[in-house]
Amino acid sequence: MPVIWHRKDLLGLENLSREEIEFILETADSFKEVSARDIKKVPALRGKTVVNLFYEPSTRTRVSFEVAAKRLSADVINIATETSSVKKGETLIDTGKNIQALNADIIVMRHNYSGAAAMLARNLEISVVNAGDGWHEHPTQALLDIFTLKEKLGRIEGLSVSIVGDIAHSRVARSNIWGLTKLGAKVTVCAPPVLIPVAVEQMGVKITHNLDEALKHADAVNVLRMQFERDGSEAFPKQLEYFKNFGITRERLEKLKKNILVMHPGPLNRGIEISSEVADGGHSVILEQVTNGIAVRMAVLFLVAQGRERKKDGEATH
Amino acid sequence: MPMKEKAQVLDKDTLNRTLMRMAHEILEKNKGTQGLCLLGIRTRGAFIAKRLADCVEKIEAERIAVGILDITLYRDDLTLVANQPVVHKTEIDFDIENKSVVLVDDVLYTGRTVRAALDALMDLGRPKSIQLAVLIDRGHRELPIRADYVGKNIPTAQNETVEVRLSEVDHKDEVVITEKVN
Numbered sequence: 200m201p202v203i204w205h206r207k208d209l210l211g212l213e214n215l216s217r218e219e220i221e222f223i224l225e226t227a228d229s230f231k232e233v234s235a236r237d238i239k240k241v242p243a244l245r246g247k248t249v250v251n252l253f254y255e256p257s258t259r260t261r262v263s264f265e266v267a268a269k270r271l272s273a274d275v276i277n278i279a280t281e282t283s284s285v286k287k288g289e290t291l292i293d294t295g296k297n298i299q300a301l302n303a304d305i306i307v308m309r310h311n312y313s314g315a316a317a318m319l320a321r322n323l324e325i326s327v328v329n330a331g332d333g334w335h336e337h338p339t340q341a342l343l344d345i346f347t348l349k350e351k352l353g354r355i356e357g358l359s360v361s362i363v364g365d366i367a368h369s370r371v372a373r374s375n376i377w378g379l380t381k382l383g384a385k386v387t388v389c390a391p392p393v394l395i396p397v398a399v400e401q402m403g404v405k406i407t408h409n410l411d412e413a414l415k416h417a418d419a420v421n422v423l424r425m426q427f428e429r430d431g432s433e434a435f436p437k438q439l440e441y442f443k444n445f446g447i448t449r450e451r452l453e454k455l456k457k458n459i460l461v462m463h464p465g466p467l468n469r470g471i472e473i474s475s476e477v478a479d480g481g482h483s484v485i486l487e488q489v490t491n492g493i494a495v496r497m498a499v500l501f502l503v504a505q506g507r508e509r510k511k512d513g514e515a516t517h
Numbered sequence: 518m519p520m521k522e523k524a525q526v527l528d529k530d531t532l533n534r535t536l537m538r539m540a541h542e543i544l545e546k547n548k549g550t551q552g553l554c555l556l557g558i559r560t561r562g563a564f565i566a567k568r569l570a571d572c573v574e575k576i577e578a579e580r581i582a583v584g585i586l587d588i589t590l591y592r593d594d595l596t597l598v599a600n601q602p603v604v605h606k607t608e609i610d611f612d613i614e615n616k617s618v619v620l621v622d623d624v625l626y627t628g629r630t631v632r633a634a635l636d637a638l639m640d641l642g643r644p645k646s647i648q649l650a651v652l653i654d655r656g657h658r659e660l661p662i663r664a665d666y667v668g669k670n671i672p673t674a675q676n677e678t679v680e681v682r683l684s685e686v687d688h689k690d691e692v693v694i695t696e697k698v699n
Contacts, residue, residue: 202601229587229604238640241590271590501590501604 207507208320211336212377227498244271248303267496326503341374343492356383361413364423389413419460520695527692535668540572554582562622584609591633623681625651628662
């Protein structure tokens with residue numbers, strides 16, 4: 200089999216080929232079985248060190264990466280920047296070079312600036328995995344969403360997927376749009392006009408401001424979390440108003456002619472973007488997304504570690 | 518690197534007879550099918566395991582459990598191989614606890630694949646015993662490992678390769694020796 204994966208980093212889905220995305224998904228499918236065993240551990244990354252470097256609060260993504268790394272037998276170090284030298288003014292690249300000097304192998308980073316992961320990756324020889332950079336991309340979340348869709352519906356090509364919520368400030372939406380369109384799905388984004396980013400249609404998606412319209416023909420809906428902590432403007436909708444117009448409720452789903460899969464990256468705002476009935480109901484695959492997230496992140500860590508070794512070998516022999 | 522075919526060492530009929538003999542030997546040593554199961558190492562070992570189970574069924578009129586082991590994650594050369602190692606699923610839908618497990622592979626060479634398979638197995642449970650069945654033993658061991666059942670011993674040179682071809686993946690049944698052409 201020819202080498203499909205050469206990269207030492209995973210920075211986003213925008214620059215990946217369809218084959219690369221499909222290869223990650225296939226690898227993740229094989230890793231899923233490991234988590235179902237009594238002994239949930241394989242030695243693939245034994246002796247490797249993974250550093251979780253999080254400049255923004257995150258529990259589920261960080262824990263998911265930590266579990267994934269540990270199931271591959273890697274050692275994991277968590278750095279929360281509030282309690283680190285970042286507070287003393289250390290730059291991102293200096294922090295990265297110090298981590299590299301510890302002979303760590305992979306940095307998993309979340310940062311509030313778009314492009315931070317790419318900048319770090321350019322300046323380091325070790326692998327960088329983007330766990331969310333600003334409003335830009337959150338590739339592993341999109342990969343686990345797509346993995347769950349494929350697992351549940353058997354394919355991606357030709358599916359209609361609607362993404363509902365704050366598209367403008369959502370890296371999850373962006374990564375999903377890149378990934379889904381590359382794999383041949385039709386994507387619709389749905390939100391109040393203030394939460395639709397400028398020129399999003401150039402990414403190959405349809406836009407609607409009407410939730411029923413977005414749900415009507417969709418095979419799946421990905422419900423984004425309303426990020427009220429980012430709310431700074433008067434234009435930002437109020438919670439009750441948002442729920443009334445854009446909240447996913449049982450009533451709305453019952454009006455549909457076909458079954459629809461409901462996804463949400465978490466954490467849930469019950470009663471704002473999704474009702475409790477739907478979140479806990481038969482349409483929801485929200486907790487399966489969490490389980491699949493481990494397999495997807497194991498695949499990503501495994502592949503970037505190999506990509507880096509390939510680069511090292513390449514430099515030595517050519 | 519291009520490979521030149523040197524000699525055919527097993528044809529379809531001999532291969533089938535060899536597998537039948539190995540099935541008899543496995544049954545003889547284990548005194549029947551009680552607690553017996555076969556685990557084939559992906560890719561070709563998995564097909565051979567299934568064929569051995571077919572042979573056992575012909576002899577004893579009883580189907581024994583067959584599983585597939587993927588050892589990619591346990592390899593010690595993950596970063597050295599030129600081709601992309603593709604991780605596949607391990608598919609074992611029965612409990613190996615206290616079973617007599619016969620590990621099945623197509624070619625035994627350095628022993629490193631078997632070492633990886635033993636580690637993988639230990640992570641899945643605690644079998645009563647593990648035995649090793651290989652269609653071809655070509656020598657050149659790098660680890661202290663030997664097979665309990667051997668289809669055919671074929672002494673080879675290091676620059677030669679033994680190719681086991683099975684109709685399930687290769688459209689025909691045969692074993693050939695190939696050699697690197699420089």
